Amino acid sequence: MAVLDLRPVPVTTSPVRRLPQLLGGLTLYGVSMGLMIRSGLGLDPWDVLHQALSLRTGLTFGTVTAIVGVLVLLCWIPIRQRPGIGTVANIVVVAAAVDVTLALLPAPSALWVRILLLVAGVVGNGLATAAYIGVRLGAGPRDGLMTGFSERTKLSIRVVRTGIELTALGTGWLLGGTVGVGTVVYALAIGPLTQAFLPHVVWRMKGHDAVLADRGGPVAT
Template sequence: MTAIDLRPVRVSISPARRLTQLLAGLVLYGASMAMMTRARLGLDPWDVLHEGITKRTGLTFGTVVGIASVAVLLLWIPLRQRPGLGTVLNVLVISVVVDLVRAMLPDQQVLGWRITLLIAGILLNAVATAVYVGARLGPGPRDGLMTGLAARTGWSVRLVRTGIEVTALAAGWLLGGTVGVGTILYALAIGPLTQALLPHVAWRESR
């Protein structure tokens, strides 16, 4: 798993522009999740868990994403992590957008379209991740859990992230979530793609 380079390349001059970037990134992220779920060729570890819970409960995918995000935020309390504006908006925006896009985008039956949706979804997910992380207005719930555990245990972020995602993947698979070629492709591609894109959209505070 490739570490993400967070070194900034631009000077922040407008909080409004950073907020706009954050919202754009979160909307794109929700759309990319919807695209990958409709491809039905395998999901990223957390979405395997979300889909598994959706199948077991009958709740919408976005509702499960929101509930799971709140549950993860509760785990921040003993880790003494503090949410930012981006953290709160992450929960609200993504859970709403993923359901809206899924409603407009039916399941695909033709394999060629499913492959197209998967690849486009992964690429869009990388762009979205770089855009919303680059706004630097607070980590997402799962990112905060990862960094908080790493700080508390002294383990590397890579090791903690791997442990969390393997756990989510295993639990989701047992619940009936979709594991497939898309899961592998996402794991291999998302780190390098996000790392390549992030320096072009990350902000830093002016001094």
């Protein structure tokens, strides 16, 4: 089995093609987060933590997302990870997009509407993750933490990701975040969805084969 080459490439290479995809992917990521929140059926592990902190501090969801992103970014220092333009854009664009979505979209009461929002949020998040990662402009704070720990500890991406996600989920749940069927749906679906979308949105260098030997599969947010 082969996986797509997702190693970062300088922004100066094809910026007209890649920057719009980066911004579009991150905007969709924030919108999809907002849809999951409004569904009221459960959030992804990191958003359980974000929601709990938002409820306890009174800050908007997007603001908390950005603050946590910056704090996680500080954890890159001891593991020697370097941010890219995609890292900075991740913090700013996702935070703004989720706040705008929550401001414009009221919470529905009908269960079928909530289910539709959940499905749209999960699928949209899978596409957004693929688009953002596939453009190869640098990992987001949480992804960089995951890959950095994996490189330093020599543990697999799967083990490190699972440990980080469970830590975020457990902390958020203890602080009062929403855990529900949506949390399970997201956990089971986000990997396969991202994997399915990636081949269609990944940016490839001209004249370069962007396929490598399998190292455990593409990394998803």
